[in-house]
Amino acid sequence: MKKRLLLFFTMVFAAVLLISCGTENEDNDGGNAEGSDQTVENKGTIKLGVNNWADYIAVTNMWKVLLEEQGYEVELHQLEKGPVWTGLAQGDLDIAAQVWLPTMDEPYYNEYKDKVELKEIWYEDVGxxxxxxxxxxxDSLEQLNDHADSFDDRIVGIDAGASVMHLxxxxxxxxxxxxxxxxxxxxAMLSELEKAYENEELIVVTLWNPHWVFSDYDLKxxxxxxxxxxxxxxSYFATRVGFEDDHPEVVQWMNNWKMDDDSLGELMALGLELGDPLEAAKQWIEENRALVDEWMQ
Known part of the structure; x- marks a missing residue:
C-alpha cells in the first residue's frame, strides 16, 4: 500500500506543479512568503525552468519559496530538458537548478555553453x-541480449527529451x-516498475539517483x-548570460547551496507525502532553517 501511495503522489506531483505554475502570481502578496511578519521590497521577477522529474521539481519549488522570502516574484516554467536549455540560452529563463555534468547534460552543454553561465555544484555523485x-x-548490460525474451524485448523509459534517454x-x-x-x-515508468516488482516479473527501466524509488524498492x-x-x-545550476550582473545576491546564495542524500531525500519524501511540492518546500525550509540560513548569506 505504501508503494501504491508513493506512486500515486508522484503522479499527482507533476499535476500540482502545473497548477502552481498557473496560479503562482494570483496568491503572491508582493513577494512576501506566507507567514512572513515583515514587508519585503519587491525585487523583480525571476523565471526558473523546471523539468518534470521529482528531484528537479522539489529543489525548484524550494528556491521559489526562498527567493520569494527575499522579495522576488518567482515564475516556474515546466519544460522538457531541451527547452529549458534553449530558454536559458535565449534569455527567456533565468535559472535552471539542475544541470548534470560531465555526462548526462553534455550534449546540451556543448551546444549552449557559450550562451549560458554554469555555476557551482550543489549535489555530488549523481548516478x-x-x-x-x-x-x-x-548484472551487466552485456547480458541483456541473452534474456531479451524474458524482458519482452523492451526497455521502459521516460520522456523522449531526457538525457538518460539519449544515453x-x-x-x-x-x-x-x-x-x-x-x-x-x-x-508511467514508475507505474510499470511497481506492477512488475509486485509480481517479481523481469523489467528494465531508465533511472537515476537521487530518486526516492531506490529507498522503496530493492533495485540495482x-x-x-x-x-x-x-x-x-x-549537479550544478546554470543561469542565463548576464543574470549574475542583474542579481548578484541570488547567485551568491545559490553558490552556497549544498545538499546530500539525506537533505534532498527528506525534501522529496515530504513532497510525496503531502502531494504538493510547494507546501513541502515551505515545511522543509522551516524544519531546516539553520541549514538554509547558511546558504542565504
Missing amino acids: MGLTVPTYVDI TKEAIEEYGLEYELIESSEP YLEDPKLVYGEGDD
Missing part, C-alpha cells in the same frame, strides 16, 4: 543507467541491444563496462 530489481539474475539510445547501439526503448514519462544498476553512462555526474 544514472539501466536498472532492474535485485531479484533479476543479471540509452547510445547504449543500445554500443552494446548491440535487441531491445525497443519505450518513450513514456517518469510516472546494470554494470556499464563501456561507460556509456559515464562514471557519475555532479
Whole structure:
C-alpha cells in the first residue's frame, strides 16, 4: 500500500506543479512568503525552468519559496530538458537548478555553453543507467541480449527529451541491444516498475539517483563496462548570460547551496507525502532553517 501511495503522489506531483505554475502570481502578496511578519521590497521577477522529474521539481519549488522570502516574484516554467536549455540560452529563463555534468547534460552543454553561465555544484555523485530489481539474475548490460525474451524485448523509459534517454539510445547501439526503448514519462515508468516488482516479473527501466524509488524498492544498476553512462555526474545550476550582473545576491546564495542524500531525500519524501511540492518546500525550509540560513548569506 505504501508503494501504491508513493506512486500515486508522484503522479499527482507533476499535476500540482502545473497548477502552481498557473496560479503562482494570483496568491503572491508582493513577494512576501506566507507567514512572513515583515514587508519585503519587491525585487523583480525571476523565471526558473523546471523539468518534470521529482528531484528537479522539489529543489525548484524550494528556491521559489526562498527567493520569494527575499522579495522576488518567482515564475516556474515546466519544460522538457531541451527547452529549458534553449530558454536559458535565449534569455527567456533565468535559472535552471539542475544541470548534470560531465555526462548526462553534455550534449546540451556543448551546444549552449557559450550562451549560458554554469555555476557551482550543489549535489555530488549523481548516478544514472539501466536498472532492474535485485531479484533479476543479471548484472551487466552485456547480458541483456541473452534474456531479451524474458524482458519482452523492451526497455521502459521516460520522456523522449531526457538525457538518460539519449544515453540509452547510445547504449543500445554500443552494446548491440535487441531491445525497443519505450518513450513514456517518469510516472508511467514508475507505474510499470511497481506492477512488475509486485509480481517479481523481469523489467528494465531508465533511472537515476537521487530518486526516492531506490529507498522503496530493492533495485540495482546494470554494470556499464563501456561507460556509456559515464562514471557519475555532479549537479550544478546554470543561469542565463548576464543574470549574475542583474542579481548578484541570488547567485551568491545559490553558490552556497549544498545538499546530500539525506537533505534532498527528506525534501522529496515530504513532497510525496503531502502531494504538493510547494507546501513541502515551505515545511522543509522551516524544519531546516539553520541549514538554509547558511546558504542565504
